[in-house]
Amino acid sequence: MSHNSFNTAETLRRNGKNIGxxxxxxxxxxxxKNKVSLIYSRFTVEELHEIIEGCKKxxxxxxxxxxxxxxxxxxxxxKKFFVNNHDIxxxxxDGMLNVFKNIGxxxxxxxxxxxxxxxxxxxxxxxxxxxxxxxxxxVEITIKIERSLxxxxxxxxxxxxxYANLDRLPPATRAVCTLYYLEGFAIKEISGLLNxxxxxxxxxxxxxxxxLKTLFxxxxxx
Numbered sequence: 001m002s003h004n005s006f007n008t009a010e011t012l013r014r015n016g017k018n019i020g021x022x023x024x025x026x027x028x029x030x031x032x033k034n035k036v037s038l039i040y041s042r043f044t045v046e047e048l049h050e051i052i053e054g055c056k057k058x059x060x061x062x063x064x065x066x067x068x069x070x071x072x073x074x075x076x077x078x079k080k081f082f083v084n085n086h087d088i089x090x091x092x093x094d095g096m097l098n099v100f101k102n103i104g105x106x107x108x109x110x111x112x113x114x115x116x117x118x119x120x121x122x123x124x125x126x127x128x129x130x131x132x133x134x135x136x137x138x139v140e141i142t143i144k145i146e147r148s149l150x151x152x153x154x155x156x157x158x159x160x161x162x163y164a165n166l167d168r169l170p171p172a173t174r175a176v177c178t179l180y181y182l183e184g185f186a187i188k189e190i191s192g193l194l195n196x197x198x199x200x201x202x203x204x205x206x207x208x209x210x211x212l213k214t215l216f217x218x219x220x221x222x
Contacts, residue, residue: 043069048113055103063100070096070114074121076159080178081125083167091128095121122183126175126193134171153215154181165212173211176204 043051054062074095078088099117106116154162162182166174175194179185180201187205191198209216 043113048108052103052106052113055100058100066099066117067096070117073114074118077118077121078125079163080166080182081129081175083171087128091125092121094128095124098124129171129175130195132171134175152181153212165215168211169208173204173207176201177208180205 051062051066055066071092074092075088078091078095082088082091096117098120102120106113110116154165157165166178169177176190176196179190179193180187185193187198187201190196190201194201
């Protein structure tokens with residue numbers, strides 16, 4: 001990398017600290033497949049081309065523009081998985097380092113830059129979760145869980161309400177609940193992502209319903 005690039009995670013950490021937390025009122029959940037598509041995450045065609053080309057050249061100003069524009073939405077994403085700011089920023093910054101490293105692979109014809117970066121940062125959050133050894137569990141449950149869009153109690157909540165409910169869950173249950181209800185993954189997919197059996201995933205979903213009984217009062221488990 002050139003001397004103008006974000007060449008360390010520490011640089012990203014300082015930028016995240018300086019930016020601070022995003023406004024919770026600025027983002028709303030939209031269905032199960034939430035991409036946190038915030039108005040300030042979008043670029044004009046000209047801006048997008050300029051920033052991508054700059055990031056390919058490891059230009060620090062281009063990287064910083066991208067980081068600052070995407071920071072609120074990606075902070076909101078990582079906060080769904082973690083309680084403390086250290087873990088939130090670790091996942092976010094590790095993900096953004098991968099975004100900068102692989103920016104040349106982004107294809108505008110296949111989707112928006114924010115959604116591409118969102119997927120990379122989410123993967124970094126999952127990697128961090130797996131490294132923390134909080135997901136190991138031998139509990140399982142054999143049930144059939146049926147879900148429709150109407151069954152998702154999170155979709156009408158504001159971000160502060162979403163976080164307040166997630167904060168009531170143990171870390172592993174929070175991760176499973178987030179991937180299932182807020183990110184739209186199927187049980188089998190979550191099992192692969194977290195290296196847990198499908199029975200264990202179902203147990204965590206059942207546990208989330210037990211701990212958030214009021215929120216899930218209209219949701220049925222068969």
